[in-house]
Amino acid sequence: MxxxxxxxxxxxxxxxxxxxxxxxxxxxxxxxxxxxxxxxxxxxxxxxxxxxxxxxxxxxxxxxxxxxxxxxxxxxxxxxxxxxxxxxxxxxxxxxxxxxxxxxxxxxxxxxxxxxxxxxxxxxxxxxxxxxxxxxxxxxxxxxxxxxxxxxxxxxxxxxxxxxxxxxxxxxxxxxxxxxxxxxxxxxxxxxxxxxxxxxxxxxxxxxxxxxxxxxxxxxxxxxxxxxxxxxxxxxxxxxxxxxxxxxxxxxxxxxxxxxxxxxxWMTHTSSAEGEVVVGDSFDSPLDAQSKELTSEEILAVNGNFSVGDTILVRKDDGTKLAKAKSNYSSCLLSFIAGQNDKKFANALQHRTGPIISDKNIALLEEQ
The missing domain is CATH 3.40.1160.10 (Acetylglutamate kinase-like)
Known part of the structure; x- marks a missing residue:
């Protein structure tokens, strides 16, 4: 040994x-x-x-x-x-x-x-x-x-x-x-x-x-x-x-x-997702440091109740799991900006508050 x-x-x-x-x-x-x-x-x-x-x-x-x-x-x-x-x-x-x-x-x-x-x-x-x-x-x-x-x-x-x-x-x-x-x-x-x-x-x-x-x-x-x-x-x-x-x-x-x-x-194997952010099936961003940030217009739905700092699951509408990540937004605020028809308003809020998820707190998942 x-x-x-x-x-x-x-x-x-x-x-x-x-x-x-x-x-x-x-x-x-x-x-x-x-x-x-x-x-x-x-x-x-x-x-x-x-x-x-x-x-x-x-x-x-x-x-x-x-x-x-x-x-x-x-x-x-x-x-x-x-x-x-x-x-x-x-x-x-x-x-x-x-x-x-x-x-x-x-x-x-x-x-x-x-x-x-x-x-x-x-x-x-x-x-x-x-x-x-x-x-x-x-x-x-x-x-x-x-x-x-x-x-x-x-x-x-x-x-x-x-x-x-x-x-x-x-x-x-x-x-x-x-x-x-x-x-x-x-x-x-x-x-x-x-x-x-x-x-x-x-x-x-x-x-x-x-x-x-x-x-x-x-x-x-x-x-x-x-x-x-x-x-x-x-x-x-x-x-x-x-x-x-x-x-x-x-x-x-x-x-x-x-x-x-x-x-x-810890985020992948120990932390449990408190909620979900659902994106379209055509979403192809790998959500890593080289990708563009997840934006409000790409969000189709927000499921569950979670607070700032909670772990969430990002998945496609067809159920494919993309990543687990620390959310910088509460479920309430995410639901609000995801439902906004005025993209300028949502983008302005996102610009002021910061990214929805940070590239330093994302655990990519194999598609499953």
């Missing part, structure tokens, strides 16, 4: 490893992961742990509830989080810290930077950050939904060199290895495209929320930020020993040679 020159690792551990039998937390599968973390830290490499498992850990405390409605799952998360943290804490002889967050925290730039600062401060003081989605308070609007994608967002925020996503299989196969004996493991993925996503099956764990698809989504987020990403079998000690020997333990997703800039990566 020293030959790789890694300085910081993010490890994602799922619910099936934390509470495999729905009877509370178990250290059975966590010991090898903890030993790996100890050895890595002894080599001078920072570690950040993203750990699912609060709901699974607390489920056994609600034996009479068979419906597991949303309120009960939130209660399970509240009860199970302390048990999960206690289990991790007992495996280390150094201090750990808990960070609970929602997507609402990550997609707000100010809170996102605050999370970064907290992680760096903990690492500077030799404390292991353990992060999880705050299932007790999160809502559909505010949740990431799975810790695979959350781990990729955290890896970006933590300026990690590598993301390790623990799975119940050895990596990405060309078909489901649980149902096909001739399934072949892909040791290296240089480009994540539709053919890679087609290989992903559904979740195979009874207690987890993510399957192989969410792991590929996480890998796509991470590699675009220049982060080496591995999917490996977390139920075995062997993959972690292989990593220590500098070997590939599963499927290695190769990072982009030219990583996306941090603020553009």
């Amino acid at each position: 020293q030959s790789r020159n890694w300085k910081r690792i993010v490890i994602k551990v799922g619910s099936a490893l934390i509470a495999p039998n729905n009877s509370g937390c178990s250290s059975h599968y966590l010991l090898s992961i903890a030993q790996f973390i100890v050895r890595v830290r002894s080599m001078g490499i920072d570690v950040v742990l993203v750990s699912s498992g609060s709901v699974a850990a607390g489920a056994h405390l609600f034996p009479n509830d068979t419906k597991s409605n949303i309120a009960t799952k939130k209660a399970m998360a509240a009860a199970g989080q302390t048990e999960m943290m206690s289990t991790w804490d007992k495996l280390f002889d150094f201090p750990t810290a808990q960070i609970l967050l929602t997507h609402g925290d990550l997609r707000d730039r100010e809170r996102y930077v605050s999370i970064k600062d907290t992680i760096f401060t903990l690492l500077d003081n030799g404390i292991l950050p353990i992060l999880n989605e705050n299932d007790t308070v999160t809502t559909d609007k505010l949740k990431v939904g799975d810790n695979d994608n959350l781990s990729a967002m955290i890896a970006s925020a933590a300026d990690a060199d590598v993301l390790l996503i623990c799975s119940d299989v050895d990596g990405l196969y060309d078909k489901n290895p649980h149902t096909h004996d001739d399934a072949k493991l892909l040791s290296l993925v240089s480009n994540i495209d539709e053919s890679i996503y087609a290989m992903a099956g559904s979740a195979t764990s009874d207690v987890g929320t993510g399957g192989m698809k969410t792991k590929i989504q996480a890998a796509e987020k991470a590699v675009s930020h220049g982060i080496d990403t591995f999917i490996l079998n977390g139920f075995s000690e062997l993959p972690f020993n292989m990593l220590l020997q500098g070997k590939n333990p599963g499927t290695h997703f190769k990072p982009h040679e030219t990583p996306m800039q941090e603020h553009l990566h």
Whole structure:
């Protein structure tokens, strides 16, 4: 691992490893992961742990509830989080810290930077950050939904060199290895495209929320930020020993040679669009620094309610997504100038107020 020159690792551990039998937390599968973390830290490499498992850990405390409605799952998360943290804490002889967050925290730039600062401060003081989605308070609007994608967002925020996503299989196969004996493991993925996503099956764990698809989504987020990403079998000690020997333990997703800039990566993969600006299907400006500015007469519609500084989606009328960008106008003002028949008035207002979106705050999207 020293030959790789890694300085910081993010490890994602799922619910099936934390509470495999729905009877509370178990250290059975966590010991090898903890030993790996100890050895890595002894080599001078920072570690950040993203750990699912609060709901699974607390489920056994609600034996009479068979419906597991949303309120009960939130209660399970509240009860199970302390048990999960206690289990991790007992495996280390150094201090750990808990960070609970929602997507609402990550997609707000100010809170996102605050999370970064907290992680760096903990690492500077030799404390292991353990992060999880705050299932007790999160809502559909505010949740990431799975810790695979959350781990990729955290890896970006933590300026990690590598993301390790623990799975119940050895990596990405060309078909489901649980149902096909001739399934072949892909040791290296240089480009994540539709053919890679087609290989992903559904979740195979009874207690987890993510399957192989969410792991590929996480890998796509991470590699675009220049982060080496591995999917490996977390139920075995062997993959972690292989990593220590500098070997590939599963499927290695190769990072982009030219990583996306941090603020553009945040806007593309973490920030959520609060609204939309719709342009005509014939709109052909790439919205980059070399293009002309987006003008009011090119706007067909403004959808959603957003304020100055919010992230918005710019798309064509046919649904093609062009870019995510920071809006310099509120939805109210944009709707007003977009509906003006007097272009001179709209252009004068735009000239006085500035561009609708700045070329410094645009994340171009592949047409999708």
